Amino acid sequence: MSCDASLLDLGNDSFAFGNREVVQRHDGDVENNIPYSAFAALLELKFAEFRKELNSNFNIKIDSLRSDVNSLTVEIKGLQQNINCVNEKVKALELENVDLKSKLAKCESNQSPGIRALQDSVTRLETELNDRDQAALSNDLEISGIPEFKEESAVHIVLATAKKIGVPLEECDVVSVERAGPVRDAAQAAGPESARPRPRPLVVRLARRAVRDALLKAARVRRGANTEGIGLPDHTASKFNVHDRLTRKNRILFGKARERGRSEQWRFIWSIDGRIYVRKSESSRVYRIRTESDLDRVFSIPSNNPIV
Known part of the structure; x- marks a missing residue:
């Protein structure tokens, strides 16, 4: 080197x-x-x-690193200040929300007689309109559980079903028949029977109310009748039901009454001429359900009330 x-x-x-x-x-x-x-x-x-x-x-x-760290520290402090500001605003909104809820509850509990009277009037008018709509269906009934097939003859099915339960009908007794609800998907309807959707109910309008009443009475007597022998294509026989045709409001109310009755162990929930009735047991009182407020009122009543 x-x-x-x-x-x-x-x-x-x-x-x-x-x-x-x-x-x-x-x-x-x-x-x-x-x-x-x-x-x-x-x-x-x-x-x-x-x-x-x-x-x-x-x-x-x-x-250089210290300078970067110092700059990052300043940014973190700024973010922390922003987070603290957001937290303060959220707390303020929560307090405001609690205050508004408290005021709303106070207003609801201290409603003036005029407001309560107005609400009662609206409820009464809605009930009356629903009763009128139900009365317009006094000649109608529904048949559920009938399998649905392509290009079926609805009138023929109704006539055969009526004959099955012991009430012979003529075509002139039937004003109209149609399947209620949206049309099923073609692929599903053509598939295996076990995979097919639940068939749509048949909505029947009869010429006379007496004929409708006779069909409903016969259906109650022959409860459990099935679709065997009524002229349908090959299928697995299934039970069908004949019942009142209800307005949309009554149909929803009836469904809620049945659900509530099952949970509260009420044995009897039924409808007659569009009116909904419930009963805890054979020895208890019969109650009519007209509005959703009746559900809480009726199902909270002790079951030992006798029939009156």
Whole structure:
């Protein structure tokens, strides 16, 4: 390795390296190699310079990193302030919501007689309109559970069903027959019988109310009759039901009454001429259900009330 000319004076027999004196050996000419001790000293100096440069670069990087950390800290503080501000607004909204609910409950509990009278009038009018709509269906009934087939004759099905339960009908007794509800998907209707959707009920309008009453009475007597022998294509015989046709409001109310009756273990829930009745047991009182408010009122009554 060549010697650094700034450190070695090759014209002298000796040179100074730091605080030490190095003797130069030669055979007339200066030797191209330096002693080990001089090489070690030179190497140590080189390492010192490298460490100094490395420390300088490291300090620069550290300063840059500290600057980035400081900037990030400022951003985090700003985000924390924003979060605190949002939390305060949320708490304020929650308090406002609680206050509004309290005021609303207070208003509902302190309704003026005029408002209560108006609400009672609206409820009474709605009930009267529903009763009128139900009266318009006095010649109608529904037959559910009859399998549905493509290009079926609905009138023929009604006539055959009536004959099945013991009430012979003529075509002139039937004003109209149709399936209620949206048309089933063709692919589902043509699939396996077990995978077919539940058939839509048949809505029947009869010419006379007496005929409708006779059908309903016969259906109650022959409860459990099935579709075998009524002229349908090959199918698995299933039970069918003949019942009143209800308005949409009464149909929803009847469904809720049946659900509530099952949960409260009331044995009898039925409808006659569009009127819904419930009864806890054979020895208990019969109640009529006209509105949803009647459900809570009736089903909360003790079951030991006698029939009146």
